[in-house]
Amino acid sequence: xxxxxxxxxxxxxxxxxxxxxxxxxxxxxxxxxxxxxxxxxxxxxxxxxxxxxxxxxxxxxxxxxxxxxxxxxxxxxxxxxxxxxxxxxxxxxxxxxxxxxxxxxxxxxxxx
Amino acid sequence: xxxxxxxxxxxxxxxxxxxxxxxxxxxxxxxxxxxxxxxxxxxxxxxxxxxxxxxxxxxxxxxxxxxxxxxxxxxxxxxxxxxxxxxxxxxxxxxxxxxxxxxxxxxxxxxxx
Numbered sequence: 304x305x306x307x308x309x310x311x312x313x314x315x316x317x318x319x320x321x322x323x324x325x326x327x328x329x330x331x332x333x334x335x336x337x338x339x340x341x342x343x344x345x346x347x348x349x350x351x352x353x354x355x356x357x358x359x360x361x362x363x364x365x366x367x368x369x370x371x372x373x374x375x376x377x378x379x380x381x382x383x384x385x386x387x388x389x390x391x392x393x394x395x396x397x398x399x400x401x402x403x404x405x406x407x408x409x410x411x412x413x414x415x
Numbered sequence: 416x417x418x419x420x421x422x423x424x425x426x427x428x429x430x431x432x433x434x435x436x437x438x439x440x441x442x443x444x445x446x447x448x449x450x451x452x453x454x455x456x457x458x459x460x461x462x463x464x465x466x467x468x469x470x471x472x473x474x475x476x477x478x479x480x481x482x483x484x485x486x487x488x489x490x491x492x493x494x495x496x497x498x499x500x501x502x503x504x505x506x507x508x509x510x511x512x513x514x515x516x517x518x519x520x521x522x523x524x525x526x527x528x
Contacts, residue, residue, distance in 0.1 A: 336515040345504065345520035346459075361515065393458060395516070402466065403449060404508075404516055406458040 305329050309394050309407035316384040316414045324379040324410050326394030334397040335377040336361070336404065337369065339390040346393065352377055384414045417442045421505045421519035428495055428526050436490040436522045438479075438505035446507040448472075448481055448488040449516070453502045462490075462503070495526045 310325045328335065336351040348361030350369040358369050366388060368380040377396075381388060391411050395404040422437040440446065447466045451459040463472030468483035477492045488505060505519040 334515070338518075343520065346516075346518040348515055348517075351515040395459075402447065403461045403464050406451075406460070408458040 307394055307396050307405050307407035309392075309410050311410060312408065314410060314412050316381070316412065318384060318386060318414060320384050322381050322384065324381070324392055324394075324412070326377045326379065326407060327375050328377075328394075328396040328405070329375065330396060330398070330405065331374060332396035332398050332405075333374065334399070334404070335371070336395045337367070337377070337379045338393045338395065339363065339388075340393060340409075341390050349379065349392075381412075386414045388412065389414045417446065417507060417509070417514070417517045419505050419507055419517055419519035421503075421522055423520075423522070424502075425523040425525060428524070430497055430526055430528050431494045432526075434490070434492040434495045434499075434524070436503055436505075436524070438488045438490065438519060440486050440488065440505075440507050442486075442507055442509065444509045446509050448479070449506045449508070450477070450479055450488070450490050451504040451506060451518075453504065453521075455501070459504065495524070497526045497528055500524055500526045 307328045333354045337349040338346040347363050352358045352371040394407045397404040418441045449464045450462040452462045463474040465472040465481035471480045479490045502521045502523045504521045506516045
């Protein structure tokens with residue numbers, strides 16, 4: 304049982320480049336979320352989804368896009384990377400939301 | 416909107432000391448409350464949870480009681496170990512509706528031998 308799998312684990316981008324952070328879960332969870340973690344800021348919600356075909360914005364959505372074409376996958380796209388997007392990104396999933404989320408191991412992104 | 420406030424760190428304790436990390440919340444409905452732990456270089460792991468008032472969540476010697484009257488969910492452990500050194504996050508999620516987790520800013524705990 305793999306849980307929540309994030310790829311890649313590390314990435315360096317140049318300003319202006321685009322990329323997709325992958326997130327996949329094998330627990331048939333309906334709820335999935337993307338967070339970014341910055342020093343002293345805790346975890347801030349970027350986008351979330353309550354099921355295939357349904358997404359919504361979180362606290363810090365600018366510069367990021369998501370889609371949810373299947374229950375298993377919830378990719379996060381950076382449209383034009385900026386140094387302010389240097390962060391650690393976590394994907395999480397849950398069956399009900401109210402009983403706890405399972406987190407992936409994170410993607411550390413550096414934009415130069 | 417919903418929010419979580421937890422005590423600022425870092426917290427440094429000697430092994431076998433008593434730990435308290437304060438957490439208070441603001442919510443419009445009836446939230447579930449959580450403590451997550453993040454060990455160095457790793458993702459977040461669910462430590463314990465409580466889904467209604469007066470519930471006590473417990474795991475690995477850690478405890479927290481859901482206090483609706485004080486809107487609090489303080490984390491406690493009677494005797495910390497060096498292996499407890501980590502960052503601890505308090506979080507909430509509404510029981511009804513489709514709301515993701517809302518986190519506090521985290522408290523870094525260092526336990527020295």
